[in-house]
Amino acid sequence: MHETGLKAVDSPRRERTPLVIGHRGAPSYRPEHTRASYELAVDLGADVVEADFVVSRDGVLIARHENELSRSTDVAAHPEFAGRRRTQEVDGEELTGWFTEDFTLAELRTLGAVERMPGVRPLNTAYDGRYGVLTLAEVVELVRARSTPTRRVRLQAELKAPAWFAGQGLPMTELLAAELGRLDARGADGPVVVMAFEPQALRDLRDDLGTRGTRLVQLIEEEGIQDALVTPAGLREISTYADGIAPHKGRILLHGADGTLVGVSDLITQAHRAGLTVEPWTLRPENLFLPSHLRRGTDPSGIGDAQTEARLLLALGVDSVITDAPETAHRARAELTAEAMAPIRPRV
Numbered sequence: 001m002h003e004t005g006l007k008a009v010d011s012p013r014r015e016r017t018p019l020v021i022g023h024r025g026a027p028s029y030r031p032e033h034t035r036a037s038y039e040l041a042v043d044l045g046a047d048v049v050e051a052d053f054v055v056s057r058d059g060v061l062i063a064r065h066e067n068e069l070s071r072s073t074d075v076a077a078h079p080e081f082a083g084r085r086r087t088q089e090v091d092g093e094e095l096t097g098w099f100t101e102d103f104t105l106a107e108l109r110t111l112g113a114v115e116r117m118p119g120v121r122p123l124n125t126a127y128d129g130r131y132g133v134l135t136l137a138e139v140v141e142l143v144r145a146r147s148t149p150t151r152r153v154r155l156q157a158e159l160k161a162p163a164w165f166a167g168q169g170l171p172m173t174e175l176l177a178a179e180l181g182r183l184d185a186r187g188a189d190g191p192v193v194v195m196a197f198e199p200q201a202l203r204d205l206r207d208d209l210g211t212r213g214t215r216l217v218q219l220i221e222e223e224g225i226q227d228a229l230v231t232p233a234g235l236r237e238i239s240t241y242a243d244g245i246a247p248h249k250g251r252i253l254l255h256g257a258d259g260t261l262v263g264v265s266d267l268i269t270q271a272h273r274a275g276l277t278v279e280p281w282t283l284r285p286e287n288l289f290l291p292s293h294l295r296r297g298t299d300p301s302g303i304g305d306a307q308t309e310a311r312l313l314l315a316l317g318v319d320s321v322i323t324d325a326p327e328t329a330h331r332a333r334a335e336l337t338a339e340a341m342a343p344i345r346p347r348v
Contacts, residue, residue, distance in 0.1 A: 017337070019320040020329045021156055022046030023282050024065065028325040031115045031124050033063045033072070034131035038139065042146045042153055045330030048193070050156040050322060051139050055170040060105045061136035061179060065116060066090075066160060070097040073111040074129055081107075091161040101168055108133045120286055120301050136176070140183050143191055156193045158219065162201040173201050177208040188215050188243075195219050195246055197226075199238075206241045215243045217279065222248035230267055235274040244277030246322065252280055252313065259292035268317045279320035283310055285328060307332050 025037025026044055038049045054067040067090060069075045075098045076085075084103075087096040100108065112129035115121055134142075136157065143153045162172040176194065180186045186209060195217035196202055202216045218238045220226050228234045230251060238245060247267060254263045271278045285306035287295040294305040310321055311332035321329045 018314055018318060018333060019047040019279070020045055020326050020333065021048040021050050021279060021320050021322040022326045023050050023322045023324050024052065025049060026324065026326055027116075027124075028121065028285055029124070031072075031113050031127050031131065032065065033134065034113045034127075035134060035138075035142065036127065036131055038142055039146070041326050042143075044325075044327040046153075046326040047151075048154045048156050048320070049139065049143055050158065051134075051136075052158045052160050053136055053172075053176075054100045054160050055165050055172055055175065056100050056103055056105050056108055058104045059170060059175055061172070061175060062100055062105070062108060063134045063136070063139055064100060064160075067100040067165075068095045068097040069100060069103075069111065072113060072116045073133065074114055075111050078110065091164045101165070101170060105135065120288060122301075136179055137183055140185055140191055147191075154191050154193060156195060156217070159194065159196040159198075159201055161198075162196060163198055173204045173208065177205060180209075180214060186214055188213065190214060193217060197221065199229075199241070203241045216241065217244045217246050217277075218242045219281075220245055220247040220251060222250040230270075232270055232274070235271050235276060239274045239276055242276070244279060244319065245271055246279045246281055249280040249283065249309075249313065252278075252316065252318070253291070253309070255291055261291045261293060264316060272317070277319035278317075279322055280313055280318055281322035283313075283321055283323035283325070283329065285325045311335060 022041025024032035026041040027037055030037040030040055033051060041049050051063045052065050053061045054064050056062050064072055075081055081098060084098055087094065109132060111133055113131045113133065114128040115124040118125050139155055143155045146153045159172055165172045180192060185192045193215045194205060197219040202218060205216060220229055229238060251267050252265055253261060254265060256262045268278050283306055285303050287302045287304045288300040290304040290306060290309060294308055296302060296304045306325055307328040310329040313321055314332055314336055323329045
């Protein structure tokens with residue numbers, strides 16, 4: 001994409017207020033993909049709760065970041081499952097551990113969720129084991145319960161490795177389409193948005209759900225094999241099967257090797273020209289994940305100025321931001337809204 005300086009690039013005017021998406025809930029404060037994390041995200045101002053989904057042995061969509069369970073649950077502490085530990089290749093990566101496709105939903109219900117990044121978020125370990133594993137249906141029920149006549153909360157469901165799961169005899173896109181139908185959750189205005197890195201999965205869902213079906217979003221990695229997707233031609237192609245893109249924030253905010261912010265790309269403008277919304281991921285408050293000028297102190301786990309990062313992206317014209325700390329983006333949005341509504345004072 002074309003690079004510019006730090007000045008904001010022109011972008012078509014938004015027709016509605018940008019959304020705050022709680023990435024896996026509010027995992028800066030509670031273990032990800034737990035009821036507590038999702039509930040707190042809504043309390044902190046998230047309009048949308050994002051959740052990743054994998055599949056159980058009996059074909060149930062389960063909210064987990066990956067199908068390997070040892071980092072996000074206490075499965076290793078369950079002697080009854082010791083014999084299920086194994087090594088396999090998942091989506092091109094060799095992993096050793098316990099895998100959702102080897103467990104029924106009933107068995108997964110016996111596990112407790114734990115903090116997936118204890119080195120970065122040690123305070124979250126105080127909640128280890130307090131919460132269980134949730135299904136897609138339960139997260140849909142949660143966002144519906146938290147919606148009110150004046151505030152609608154939605155779920156943004158990310159499908160993890162759908163092609164790989166299909167190869168295991170667990171066709172994720174078919175399972176999702178069927179479950180959305182059972183939950184009466186289909187439709188562009190329904191409670192669920194779906195995103196994935198694999199274009200074919202989104203194409204399959206578009207075929208299953210129809211052109212006016214559930215809203216679909218193409219995820220895009222920071223760099224690598226998906227580079228062609230962010231060209232004008234690639235964005236036009238995405239618009240044939242999806243409604244928006246969710247690029248890594250580094251596709252918009254450009255950094256030098258030392259972490260210094262050096263400019264912004266024109267991806268937002270190009271995507272809007274293709275009729276696509278833009279919702280970058282993932283904003284995190286810890287210094288480890290922030291550009292160098294927004295870090296505070298030298299501790300990588302220390303809290304920096306994530307609000308300024310969110311404010312910059314919102315000012316550039318994104319339609320949503322995906323964040324681990326929803327309140328930072330909520331405050332940034334409120335600041336920009338207040339400034340836009342402030343009366344223009346005449347010069348004296």
